[in-house]
Amino acid sequence: MIKIENLNFGYFDTEVLKGLSIEVKEGETLALLGPNGSGKTTLLKLLSKILEPRGGTVLILGKDIRRYSYNELAKTVSLVPQIHRATQPYTVFDVVLMGRNPQMDAMFPKESDKRIALSILEELGIYHLKDRPYTDISGGELRLVLIARALAQESKVMLFDEPTAFLDFKNASLVLQKIIELKEKKGKTIVVTLHDPNEALQVSDRILLMKKGEMVAIGKPEEVLTEKNLKYVYGIDVEKVSINGRTFIYAK
Structure with missing residues (x-):
């Protein structure tokens, strides 16, 4: 689904990504994990063509992203941003309907586009918000609205940039569960940036562990999230414990 070869990117004289080569298979969830400044968000921006690489290639479905x-x-890749500042009081329904733009062949949405938007709102449990200004909803509700907008694009690949940032425990859990369902029930290919190794363990098939723009390790969560790797990346001692068959990681 996604193939990245020798990818390089930088801002001015600062290198952010250095010779990154990875593949993301169809229908899998890849979590990008690493400290601030490791290049996670930059990678998502390259995958969504917000930025262009300095060197190397990004292939989506075998086609160079530059083509x-x-x-x-937008018909193939959708992005749920980490930060979105609502400035206009569009209704929640209108915001989700905007996600239909890449699929529309006319200036105005059809009834079928409206039905799709409404069905997604119902699926995510936020139908009751459809007539509310999206400038007047909670952070957790806004994150679900942005997921709904991305779903309305009907893209095969979904990118999530720190989807649990600034959310309380309940809403963070809800968003993580939705990401799991998108892969399991809809077959989406997902790339998600996270800060918490425990969240990465919960949602991912594989993890790309990064530090200063370079790959430290990539593979199954239990292979990548070792005490040694996490100490190297974060500079702290950690311990892994198993409770009722689930693994948890905490700082010593």
Whole structure:
């Protein structure tokens, strides 16, 4: 689904990604894990064509991302951003309906587009918010609205940038469960940036552990999230414990 070869990117004289090569298989969830400044968000911006690489290639479905038009790419890749500042009081329904733009062949949405938007709102449990201004909802509700908008694009690949950031325990758990369902029930290919190794353990098939723009390790969660790797990346001692068959990681 996604193939990255020798990818390089930097801002001015600062290298952010250095010779990164990875593949993401269809229908899998890859979690990007690492400290601030490791290049996780930059990688998502390269995968969504917000940024262009300095070197190397990004292939989506075997096609160089530079050959995609923005509208064509939006039919294949959708992005749920970490930070979104609502400035206009669009209704929640209108925001989700905007996700239909790449699929529309006319200036105005059809009834079928509206039905899709409404069904997604119902599926995510936020139908009751449809007429509310999205400037007037909670952070957790806004994150679900942004997921709904991305789902309305009907893309095969979904990118999530720190989807649990600033959320309380309940809403963070809800968003993580939705990410799991998107893969298991809809077959989406997902790349998600996270800060908490425990969240990565919960949602991912594989983990890419990063530090200063380079790959430290990639593979199954239990192979990547070793005490040695985590100490190298974060500079702290950690311990792994198993409770009722689930593994948890905490700082010593």
